[in-house]
Each structure stands twice: as structure tokens, then as C-alpha cells.
Amino acid sequence: MKHLFFSVLSILGACSANAQLKPEKMTPESSELWDPEPRLVTPGKITSATSGTTAPSDALVLFDGTNLNQWVSSADAKSPATFTVANGAMTVAPRKGGIQTREEFGDFQLHVEWRSPSEVKGNGQGRGNSGIFLQGIYEVQVLDSHQNRTYANGQAGSIYKQTPPLVNPVKAPGEWQSYDILYTAPRFNKDGMIVVPAYVTVILNGVVVQNHTQIQGTTPYVGRPLNTPHGKGPISLQDHGDLVSFRNIWIREL
Numbered sequence: 001m002k003h004l005f006f007s008v009l010s011i012l013g014a015c016s017a018n019a020q021l022k023p024e025k026m027t028p029e030s031s032e033l034w035d036p037e038p039r040l041v042t043p044g045k046i047t048s049a050t051s052g053t054t055a056p057s058d059a060l061v062l063f064d065g066t067n068l069n070q071w072v073s074s075a076d077a078k079s080p081a082t083f084t085v086a087n088g089a090m091t092v093a094p095r096k097g098g099i100q101t102r103e104e105f106g107d108f109q110l111h112v113e114w115r116s117p118s119e120v121k122g123n124g125q126g127r128g129n130s131g132i133f134l135q136g137i138y139e140v141q142v143l144d145s146h147q148n149r150t151y152a153n154g155q156a157g158s159i160y161k162q163t164p165p166l167v168n169p170v171k172a173p174g175e176w177q178s179y180d181i182l183y184t185a186p187r188f189n190k191d192g193m194i195v196v197p198a199y200v201t202v203i204l205n206g207v208v209v210q211n212h213t214q215i216q217g218t219t220p221y222v223g224r225p226l227n228t229p230h231g232k233g234p235i236s237l238q239d240h241g242d243l244v245s246f247r248n249i250w251i252r253e254l
Contacts, residue, residue, distance in 0.1 A: 044111075044250075053111070053178070055250035062101055062235065063090060063249040074098040074136075074236050083237070089115070089247040092130060098239045100136055104232035107254040110134075110181040115245045116144035118174025124150040128173065129240040131160060134183050135233030139219040140202055140210075142244060145170040157202060157209035160219040165202070165209035176247070177205055184254075186215070188229040197227075 024030075042057035055061050062070045065088035071081035074097060081099040083090040116128025128144025139160040143150070145168055152158065156177070157165030171177055180203040187196040202210035217225025237246060 053113070053248055055111070055248070056252065059111075059250040059252045060103070061250045063246065065089065065247055068099070070102055071099045072102055074100045077102075082239075083246075089245040091243055091245040092237075092239050092241075094239065094241045094243065096239060098236055100133075100234040100236040102234075104234050105135065105251060105253060106185045106232045108181075108183055109252040109254060110179070110183065110235065111248065111250050112179045112181070112246060113176050113248045114142055114179070115176050115247075116142075116173050117243045120144070120173050123148060125154060127242070128244055129238075129242050130244040131238035131240065132179065132181070133236035133238065134181070134198075134200065135185060135230065136236045137218055137230065137233060138198060138200070138215050139238070140179065140181060140200070142238070144173050146172050157204045159200065159210065159213060159215055161221070162216050162219060162225065163210065163213050165204065166211065167207060167209060169205045169207040169209070171205060179204060182254075185232075186227065188227075192229040194227040194229075 039058075044054040044056050044059075046053050066085070068081040068083060068085060068090060071083070073079040073081060077100070082093045082096040083099055084093055085091075110132075112132055114130070120127065125143070127148050128142070130142040131139040132142060133139050141154060141156055141158045141160045143154070143156045145156040148155075152164035153161055155165065155168065156170050157168070182201040184199045186194055186198040189195050198215040199212050200210055200215055201208065201212050215225075217227040219225065235249075235251065
């Protein structure tokens with residue numbers, strides 16, 4: 001009798017489990033999500049070939065062509081930025097040092113337009129060289145890579161000395177180029193060990209040149225990448241001695 005009792009319980013339990021697993025009847029509405037509704041953002045507009053693209057409504061404008069109020073010297077954050085401003089663009093003042101944003105950022109979407117000098121001087125790394133440093137640490141290379149052979153992980157669109165661009169869509173010298181950069185910062189644990197690396201997607205002139213690329217660490221000219229723990233950091237623009245210009249710089253924190 002005892003065995004019969006437990007057998008009945010087992011059968012009832014199985015029936016109950018089967019009843020729980022029976023799916024509800026699905027309708028198109030079952031998979032519709034209405035809340036929360038994505039907030040409204042007004043996208044930027046292409047104004048003209050000479051003015052470029054305006055920032056979306058929720059972006060922080062880092063440079064609008066008029067002043068360097070959002071920037072300071074990379075060598076001394078208490079000193080003003082050294083680049084020159086004229087005709088809606090800012091240009092490297094050679095050998096006076098790089099500049100960086102006053103504010104610091106973690107994960108972000110960054111838009112930068114840049115131009116190498118129309119008068120071609122030098123070759124390889126000595127031609128239209130600059131760089132955009134994410135969090136002031138990880139360099140996305142800026143270089144006149146139009147018909148200018150150099151090492152692949154040092155040309156425009158590369159994660160400097162790490163990952164070459166997938167292709168080379170660089171325009172001719174003197175023409176405006178555009179970077180759209182999606183970046184997620186690295187995460188470190190309490191012991192300073194990296195647990196999630198940084199990743200970056202780079203779109204150069206509308207063409208993907210880095211596709212969710214893992215950043216291996218710092219991007220030094222000499223030596224291997226290092227992963228030193230850090231928090232938020234600035235956007236830095238490099239002075240490499242060439243008259244590289246920048247305009248229409250904005251950022252959206254993610």
C-alpha cells in the first residue's frame with residue numbers, strides 16, 4: 001500500500017510538472033515591448049562639404065570651430081591648449097605639445113573630423129601624423145595614408161602598433177576625413193587585474209576599419225602593451241610635429 005501511495009504521488013507530480021511546462025498561447029502582442037520608450041535624440045545634419053556634420057542633440061560638443069574652451073594642455077592640465085583656431089578648425093602647433101579634454105570619459109561614441117596638410121611633406125610616419133588617444137591612453141592613429149606606404153599597424157585607422165585597419169579608405173591630402181568611434185573602457189578588479197579588456201569600433205569615412213577590436217593595452221611606440229588600472233580619462237590629440245587640423249568634435253557617453 002505504501003508503494004502504491006508513492007507511485008500515485010509520482011504520477012501526480014509528473015502531471016503537475018507537465019502542466020507547468022505547457023506554454024501559454026502566443027500572440028504577436030506577447031513579444032511587444034512598449035516601456036520604457038527610447039528617449040528622443042535629434043540626429044546631426046550634414047551642412048555642407050566645407051562645414052561637415054553637426055552634433056546630435058544629446059552630445060557634448062568638444063569643438064565647434066570657435067574656441068578651445070573644452071581643452072587644456074596634455075602636459076599640464078592647468079595650462080591652456082596650444083593648438084591654433086582659424087576658419088572653423090583647430091590645427092596642431094608643432095612642437096608645442098598635445099591637448100586633451102577638460103572632462104574625462106568612460107564608454108562613449110566619439111566623432112572627429114581631421115585633415116592632413118594639402119602640401120605633402122615627408123613619407124611614411126613623417127607625413128600628416130597625429131593621433132586620437134581614447135581615455136588619454138589608447139591611440140587611434142591619424143596619418144596621411146593616401147598612397148603612403150608604412151607599417152600596417154601604424155597607418156590611419158589602426159590601433160597604433162597593435163591592429164591594422166581592415167581596409168584603407170583615406171582620402172587625398174587636404175581633404176576632410178571623419179572618424180566615428182565606439183569605445184567601451186576596460187574593467188579592472190579590486191586587485192588591479194584587468195577582467196574585461198577595452199573594445200573599439202572605428203568607422204573611417206563611412207567604412208568600418210576596426211570591428212569590435214580588442215585593445216590589448218597601452219599603445220607605445222616602443223615596447224609591448226601594458227594594462228595599468230585606471231578610471232575615466234580624457235580625449236587627447238597628439239602633436240607629432242605635423243600641421244594636422246581637426247573640426248566638428250563631439251562625444252556621447254554610453
